[in-house]
Amino acid sequence: MTEPAVASTSSTTARIVWETADKFLRDVVEEEDYGDFILPFTVLRRLECMLADSKEQVTKYVTALGGLPPHLIDIAVKDRFGLSFYNVSPLDLATIASVDDNVEKSLQSYIAGFSHNIADIWVAFDFTRRVKVLAEANRLHSVVKHFSTLNLSPSILKNTAMGDVFEDVMYRAFNKKGKAAGAFYTPRDAIKLMVDILITNDDHSLAGESALRSIYDPTAGSGGMLLVAQEALRRMNEKIDVTLYGQELMPSAFGLGKADLLIQGGRPDAIKQGNTLVEDLYEGQTFDYVLSNPPFGKDWSADQKPVREQAKVPGSRFSHGLPSTSDGQMLFLAHCAHKLSPAEKNGQGGRAAVVSNASPLFSSDNGPTEIRQWLLDEDLIDAIVALPTDMFYGTGIPTYVWILDTNKTPERKGKIQLIDGSGQYAPMRKPMGEKRREMRKGDRNVLLEAYRAFEHADPAISRVMTPEDFMFRDVPVYRQARFATRFSEEAVDELRSRRDFTVAHIKLLRSLDGTLWNELPKSFPQAAKAAGLKAPIGLVDAVMRVMAAPDDSAPPAVDRRGKPVIADGWKITERVPLSEDLAEHMKREVLPFAPDAAWDESKAKRGNEIPFMRIFYTPKKPRPLAEIDSEVQKLVAELAEMFKAVSEND
Structure with missing residues (x-):
């Protein structure tokens, strides 16, 4: 069957599957919940068709094995028939639909006949409750009969074609849910861009009959990232051996992901259910490709005890820093x-593509700063790509893809590429939740080519930096005050309340008028001693304070200890990239605007950030005043005409 024919068959089949909603679900369940009923029945029918040819033989073989433990039966069936799952019930959908009695009970019995290694799919789908809802509405028989007539056999729909059908049905289902779909469904256009960039440097190593690759997603959702990556690799080499691994917490998403992989010939245990932060179900394993779209702003306070325990282990996944629990x-x-x-x-190594919002780029909390520093120090960040806003179903905020690599190509070592893809999109004809924009193939190719071009890419959308460019010193910059010594009655009044100040001191203060302010720590005690008066340190400091008069012609002021006196209201922090010479930076960025500014490098604080938007910011040239004035005059004239018309009508 040709590709257009396969696409047509998949589209038609998906449409027929979805017709269940209009025919049998309307007025029974909420429209946004249609998918929760249609998807499990689609999976059930596909599994049934996959097992149909060998079901009789498998049933006899399993019966003959007697009371062997389930996992040993699974191994035996796999060895004998090449099946990773099976069903030993004498029923099927057509048999159940042939009569309209006991449909609910028969369907539950049929489901119970599946091998234990896929039993969790039906639990995740909450299938028992869905069936009960349809049965109580007297619609279950009609739904079962409808699906029993659909030919979802692998001989008609190959794995990829069935994947397209399931994808289409999922899309329709999530389109009803809108924004809620964002919790477990990543848009395919975003995934395709991530995968394209992820595998583009591996073209040469993916050839050959012995090519092996592993793909992992710790937040697998509906399994889309794993499947899109697998499909891309097989397009490059149809003989490549790809193994998929995933972990997902949400039961509904886990059920979808496991089912989607299963109906396309995947392993029953390819996706495991569990909390990735609490327990890594693939501990000790590493992978060629890692893709993930973790939840934005996920509060992990409920998981912090096991996470903090793991963080205490040197070199562990969380040992590099812990972000805020929010x-x-x-x-x-x-x-x-x-x-x-x-x-x-x-030359091989692992590569990852991870979606995030803007927070991980610049969050200044200790934890995120430490994690970024570790990534920079280990030279793990290969590229960061900014996506258009309104790209995801659950949020319209700016998003980014981090490309990580443990073995960069020689020209990319010690460098990080930033790619601004925020302008590469087309508006969607029909928004889906918060998703109003999509990246078509042409949009994705612009970014892919920029990645490949690296240092030769268009600087309007691509910049190549070093890790040091993102590390900085926050250097305190100040302006040193300049004081002349001035006697005044106000100064005397401020000192009168002090016990160590006497009337006799007034004459001393008057004699010091006009002397160098910086010399007061010496000149005042000396004059006091000569006059037989005391000048304790507290009084010296007080005299310096009240007799200080700002004078730009005076030398820079220093206190009694010889430390610079900072001018009131003039202390700033200058952020200087670690890759820049401090003196050169100050000469260029500070001194032209404050020639007498000074700084103290010893008090600088180290940090890091990836100021993506600032790097690509291009100031817009203001409109000419004459043009603005012309428009204002035009508006004034129009308003005058309107007032005139109103006056004439009166």
């Missing part, structure tokens, strides 16, 4: 970095 994105980023295969002599 946002766990950087925990997932650190986790993904740890799951990458280490660099090998043949």
Whole structure:
């Protein structure tokens, strides 16, 4: 069957599947919940069709095995028939639909006949409750009969075609849910861009009959990232051996992901259910490719006890720093970095593509700063790509893709590429939740080519930096005060309340008028001693304070200890990239505007940030005043005409 024919068959099948909603679900369930009923039945029918040819033989074989433990039966069936799952019930959908009695009970019995290694799919789908809802509405028989007539056999719909059908049905279902879909469904245009960039440097190593690749997603959702990556690799080499691994917490998303992989010939255990932050179900394993779209702003306070315990172990995934419990994105980023295969002599290593919002780029809390520093020090950040806003179903905020690599190509070592893809999009004809924009193939190719061009890419959308460019020193910059010594009655009045100040001191103060202010710590005690008066340190400081008069012609002021006196209201912090010479930076950025500014490098604080928007910011040239004035005059004239018309009508 040709590709257009396959696409047509997939589209038609998906449409027929979805017709269930209009025919049998309307007025029974909420429209946004249609998918919760249609998707499980689609999976059930596909599994049934996959097992149909060998079901009778498998049932006899399993019966003959008697009371063997389930996992041993699974191994035996796999060895004998090449099946990773099976069903030993004498029923099927057509048999159940042939009569309209006991449909609910028969369907539950049929589901119970599946091998234990896929039983969790039906639990995740909450299938028992869905069936009960349809049965109580007297619609279950009609739904079962409808699906029993659909030919979802692998001979008609190959794995990829069935994947397209499931994808289409999922899209329709999530389109009803709108914004809520964002919790477990990543837009395919975003995934395709991530995958394209992820595998583009591996073209040469993916060839050959013995090519092997592993793909992992710690927040697998509906499994889309794993499947899109697998499909891309097989387009490059149809003989490549790809193994998928995933972990997902949400039961509904886990059920979808596991089912989607299963109906396309995947392993039943490819996706495991569990909390990635609490327990890494693939501990000790690393992978060639890691993809993840972790939840933005996920509060991990409920998980902090096990996370903090793991963080105490040196070199562990969370040992590099812990972000605020209000946002766990950087925990997932650190986790993904740890799951990458280490660099090998043949040039291979692990690569990751991780979605985030802007917070991990510049959050100044200690935890995120430490995690970024670790990524920079280890030279793990290969590129960061800014996506258009309004790209995801659950949020319209700016998003970014971090590309991590444990074994960069020689020309990319010690460098980080920033790619601004925020302008590469087309508006969607029909928004879906918060998603109003999509990246078509042409948009994605612009960014892919920029990545490939690296240092030769268009600087309007691509910049190549070094890790040091993102590390900085926050240097305190101040302007040193300049004081002349001035006697005044106001100064005397301020000192009268002091016990160590006497009337006799007034004559001394008057004699010091006009002397160098910086010399007061010496001149005042000396004059006091000569007059037989005391001048304790507290009084010296008080005299310096009240007799200080700002004078730009005076020398820079220093206090009694010889330390610079900072001018009131003039103390700033200058952020200087670690890659820049401090003196040169100050000469260029500070001294032209404050010639007498000074700084203290010893008090500088180190940090890091990736100021993506600032790097690509291009100031817009203001409109000419004459043009603005012309428009104002035009508006004034129009208003005058309107007032005139109103007056004439009166």
